[in-house]
Amino acid sequence: MLIKYVKKSEAKSSEITSKAMFLDRRNFFQGVAITGVISLLPKIVTPSFASPRAKFLNVKKTPFGEAEKPTTFDGLTNYNNFYEFGTGKTDPAQNAHTLKPEPWTIEVSGLAKKTGKFNLDDLIKPHQLEERIYRLRCVEAWSMVIPWVGIPLVDIIKRFEPNSKAKFVAFETLVDDEQMPGQKNRSLDWPYTEGLRMDEAINPLTLLAVGVYGERMPNQNGAPVRLVVPWKYGFKSIKSIVKISFVEKEPSTTWNIQAPNEYGFYSNVNPNIDHPRWSQKRERRITGEGGLSAMFRPKIETQFMNGYAEEVADLYKNMDLKKFF
Numbered sequence: 001m002l003i004k005y006v007k008k009s010e011a012k013s014s015e016i017t018s019k020a021m022f023l024d025r026r027n028f029f030q031g032v033a034i035t036g037v038i039s040l041l042p043k044i045v046t047p048s049f050a051s052p053r054a055k056f057l058n059v060k061k062t063p064f065g066e067a068e069k070p071t072t073f074d075g076l077t078n079y080n081n082f083y084e085f086g087t088g089k090t091d092p093a094q095n096a097h098t099l100k101p102e103p104w105t106i107e108v109s110g111l112a113k114k115t116g117k118f119n120l121d122d123l124i125k126p127h128q129l130e131e132r133i134y135r136l137r138c139v140e141a142w143s144m145v146i147p148w149v150g151i152p153l154v155d156i157i158k159r160f161e162p163n164s165k166a167k168f169v170a171f172e173t174l175v176d177d178e179q180m181p182g183q184k185n186r187s188l189d190w191p192y193t194e195g196l197r198m199d200e201a202i203n204p205l206t207l208l209a210v211g212v213y214g215e216r217m218p219n220q221n222g223a224p225v226r227l228v229v230p231w232k233y234g235f236k237s238i239k240s241i242v243k244i245s246f247v248e249k250e251p252s253t254t255w256n257i258q259a260p261n262e263y264g265f266y267s268n269v270n271p272n273i274d275h276p277r278w279s280q281k282r283e284r285r286i287t288g289e290g291g292l293s294a295m296f297r298p299k300i301e302t303q304f305m306n307g308y309a310e311e312v313a314d315l316y317k318n319m320d321l322k323k324f325f
């Protein structure tokens with residue numbers, strides 16, 4: 001990648017020390033023994049990183065989530081949903097090393113003045129990378145707090161100059177069953193697809209993320225580039241994006257195709273609307289500390305729009321949220 005970063009070997013020793021702290025695996029896994037349910041726990045694996053771990057230079061800090069305690073690096077890289085690498089939570093950490101995140105091309109098409117194939121580095125280069133700490137609430141009722149590195153999607157969208165007919169933005173993940181061996185199974189319809197209404201896509205909260213903790217995106221989290229839509233259930237935050245298209249009609253999306261009665265197009269986090277098979281009122285916060293047993297801690301209340309209502313509730317002011325779930 002041409003994105004400016006400093007190789008670990010070039011990092012100051014002070015940085016290496018702090019790095020070593022969040023790489024301390026004992027933090028994440030201590031406490032597992034006391035649960036007495038080891039056989040029920042996901043397999044503990046060593047996270048895989050295809051490329052050398054390296055820090056971005058020049059990431060601007062922002063006030064987003066600064067009051068929150070992020071999930072540890074180990075926590076957010078060892079408990080993932082990424083069906084392209086298997087359906088288990090530890091499958092991505094174990095299997096995602098086969099993904100080659102560089103070089104990476106994104107194809108932009110549809111109702112815009114500028115379309116074509118773009119190298120990811122060229123797309124990113126003119127922009128200031130930001131760190132934003134956002135809550136991620138999975139539809140399965142767990143959550144994390146993640147220090148993302150990225151760019152507001154709106155800044156990227158502007159450059160393609162979509163026209164007034166473009167009412168939605170559709171996204172697709174890579175299809176390559178050599179790089180993504182989980183695609184040899186029909187666990188989902190490949191490619192994984194997602195979509196946002198244009199006003200959601202250009203909302204200043206919506207992030208195109210290229211890293212976490214100041215480093216390039218770990219493969220299991222969606223390298224090299226993914227969406228982060230913090231007020232929506234996690235599955236809207238599509239990983240390893242290779243296609244973006246500006247379209248007139250609401251695009252079809254993977255989980256809606258899979259189970260339309262369970263997963264709607266909007267999928268805004270909403271504790272007042274239960275999933276047909278479970279409550280969405282509360283969530284388990286995965287801190288990454290205190291071992292995987294942390295998942296057995298009492299749940300916390302889920303907030304309407306995942307706590308981002310002030311920024312986004314207006315987008316839905318004339319809509320029946322029970323109908324457009």
Ligand SMILES: Nc1nc2c(c(=O)[nH]1)N[C@H]1C(S)=C(S)[C@@H](COP(=O)(O)O)O[C@H]1N2
Nearest residue numbers: 080081082083138173192234235237238239
């Ligand atoms: N391509 C793709 N993107 C995906 C998924 C997936 O299986 N494939 N899983 C989604 C789900 S269900 C969640 S909760 C988040 C998890 O992101 P994380 O692993 O970085 O926590 O990614 C989302 N993006």
Ligand SMILES: [Mo]
Nearest residue numbers: 138139234235
């Ligand atoms: Mo999810």
